[in-house]
Amino acid sequence: MKEYFIQNAKDFIGEEVTLKGWAYNVRKSGKIWFLMLRDGTGIMQCVVTKFDADEDSFNIKDSITQESSVIVTGEVKEEPRSPGGYEMLAKKVELVSIAEEYPISLKEHGIDYLMDKRHLWLRSKRQHAIMRIRHTIIKSIRDFFDDRDFTLIDTPIFQQAATEGTATLFETDYFGEPAYLTQSGQLYGEAGAAAFGKIYCFGPTFRAEKSKTRRHLTEFWMVEPEMAYYDLDMNMDLAEAFVQYIVSQVLEHRRPELETLERDISILEGIQTPFPRISYTDAVKILQKNGVDFKWGDDFGGADETIISSQFKSPVMVHRYPAAIKAFYMKRDPENEEQVLALDMLAPEGYGEIIGGSQREDDIDLLIQRIKADGATEEDYAWYLDLRRYGSFPHSGFGLGLERVVTWLCGLKHIRETAPFPRTMTRLNP
RNA sequence: UCCGGAGUAGCUCAGUGGUAGAGCGAGUGGCUGUUAACCACCAGGUCGGGAGUUCAAAUCUCUCCUCCGGAGCCA
Structure with a gap:
């Protein structure tokens, strides 16, 4: 399998790739969830559904936390609804490590707090x-x-x-x-x-x-x-x-x-x-x-x-x-x-x-x-x-x-x- | 070093003398296209430290600490 980085997503459209990174954000719905995955070069939206992913992979939604490390395998697609224009339909999601409660939320923080967490x-x-x-x-x-x-x-x-x-x-x-x-x-x-x-x-x-x-x-x-x-x-x-x-x-x-x-x-x-x-x-x-x-x-x-x-x-x-x-x-x-x-x-x-x-x-x-x-x-x-x-x-x-x-x-x-x-x-x- | 400003829940803040508040985050439940998702429920506090005034202080006074912004100096 090719080495794959989010910033090069457009070179992999239609291909199955494995993405290794961290959970930037997770949005859950009942039978579908969205994992914003960060790999150091960019952020990719991964879609996990009961149809396309196996049961263990799907159930990771119940334990995954912000900045948990994950490996996702799936197909890269062009998708206008996704931030960035591309997304990945997950077949398999592996939790490498569950992150403790992450101190930096996606909301605002003060400068001194953020510098302490630089x-x-x-x-x-x-x-x-x-x-x-x-x-x-x-x-x-x-x-x-x-x-x-x-x-x-x-x-x-x-x-x-x-x-x-x-x-x-x-x-x-x-x-x-x-x-x-x-x-x-x-x-x-x-x-x-x-x-x-x-x-x-x-x-x-x-x-x-x-x-x-x-x-x-x-x-x-x-x-x-x-x-x-x-x-x-x-x-x-x-x-x-x-x-x-x-x-x-x-x-x-x-x-x-x-x-x-x-x-x-x-x-x-x-x-x-x-x-x-x-x-x-x-x-x-x-x-x-x-x-x-x-x-x-x-x-x-x-x-x-x-x-x-x-x-x-x-x-x-x-x-x-x-x-x-x-x-x-x-x-x-x-x-x-x-x-x-x-x-x-x-x-x-x-x-x-x-x-x-x-x-x-x-x-x-x-x-x-x-x-x-x-x-x-x-x-x-x-x-x-x-x-x-x-x-x-x-x-x-x-x-x-x-x-x-x-x-x-x-x-x-x-x-x-x-x-x-x-x-x-x-x-x-x- | 000098001059201003700030310190209240994990975070961001509201609260100017009379029972300590909100949003977000955490937790629980719901939801098949979310975009910092949403909805419901729920837990969470030595109000920076110390002293004083007062029947009563987050609130007024003094002091100390920490941080922020600016000046000087420089890249």
């Missing part, structure tokens, strides 16, 4: 759709860079010091010495770019900031490409092609899941390259035109980002930020000492920053100046400075926050649903 909540339709979209986004990320001859360079999760002085890091005891969980692989990525030309790292990152908002996790995944001999414009070219590719892959492969989430797909279809590019200075003008009391030199808050991004249908790239509000490694703009060759990409619909990047400072003297201005020493960044000593080169890169992109593309209100087991300030279990 290991079970993942089985529900909505979470299933989100995780499959997340999967497609991750695959798109890898495919995009792999297809462009980027080499994957994994960067360490234990790090001795902060990448950017300001962020609060998680400290661990590393054989008696303090070590910190990484907040970025970027500095290591630059070493990789000098060795391999174009690289990316993709892994978990950690922020210990006590932020409780819909946009923050303490543990999230970030992909960070780094490219030798790329300037700011080339960096932005790559960033927009990258995001456009992710959007197109989700639209191509995850339309049913977007529909499950009731995402407005037309908004995603309206995203097109080239993405708008505006300077920080122009972004400030947009804010001022919209009545925001904003001074050149301040950083944008969430509300400011929403105003700026709402001017455009596609993600907008804001470039050339004030040096004072950006990291020490960003290259100074040769045309204006006050600003650096940075870029942020803001997603539409108020979803905020999904990419932050820059051309990197390749002049060792200027870099040392910035390091000292941050209160650090040359010794702190000894190996990083070596990259400028031994064949310095223009290079650029950016970081994209995976969960922020999942939130945006799924149209979610909160980032915590985008990770299988999210970590927030108040959530370490399950």
Whole structure:
């Protein structure tokens, strides 16, 4: 017998198949009952009647409970009355295990209750759709860079010091010495770019900031490409092609899941390259035109980002930020000492920053100046400075926050649903 | 850390000083085309913890705890 998955039901019409899964829901009538069976790829309505199934199979209706594991054998049919358009007429039903009373009913539950049951909540339709979209986004990320001859360079999760002085890091005891969980692989990525030309790292990152908002996790995944001999414009070219590719892959492969989430797909279809590019200075003008009391030199808050991004249908790239509000490694703009060759990409619909990047400072003297201005020493960044000593080169890169992109593309209100087991300030279990 | 909001049945909630409620879920029975099925019956409570006011507190006051939302910071 062929291997069979519910998502491929249309390939099995008229055939007898065996379906192994769990009871999503059961509706009983006198001499007929309907089993909504979940197999991990979808949900299939199985019809069990006294005519078509044997007596033992039929009587399972008296003992089966929500999420009991079952194996059903029967013929796949097209059936307009069935949710999904297909159903299975059961000949045989086997109970593998009877589930105890399942804590997640098909009715509404509060977010904290559901997060306590996250290991079970993942089985529900909505979470299933989100995780499959997340999967497609991750695959798109890898495919995009792999297809462009980027080499994957994994960067360490234990790090001795902060990448950017300001962020609060998680400290661990590393054989008696303090070590910190990484907040970025970027500095290591630059070493990789000098060795391999174009690289990316993709892994978990950690922020210990006590932020409780819909946009923050303490543990999230970030992909960070780094490219030798790329300037700011080339960096932005790559960033927009990258995001456009992710959007197109989700639209191509995850339309049913977007529909499950009731995402407005037309908004995603309206995203097109080239993405708008505006300077920080122009972004400030947009804010001022919209009545925001904003001074050149301040950083944008969430509300400011929403105003700026709402001017455009596609993600907008804001470039050339004030040096004072950006990291020490960003290259100074040769045309204006006050600003650096940075870029942020803001997603539409108020979803905020999904990419932050820059051309990197390749002049060792200027870099040392910035390091000292941050209160650090040359010794702190000894190996990083070596990259400028031994064949310095223009290079650029950016970081994209995976969960922020999942939130945006799924149209979610909160980032915590985008990770299988999210970590927030108040959530370490399950 | 700061500013708001919430905590009542397994779940989601109503209940503003006078006998603790509903829907769903669980249980029992019925039903051959159900769509979060439906109908009938039924069980289920330390009203977040502690203290106070009052003849009387889920309800008013104080305090603690937990969670939610937002700000700052960031991806």
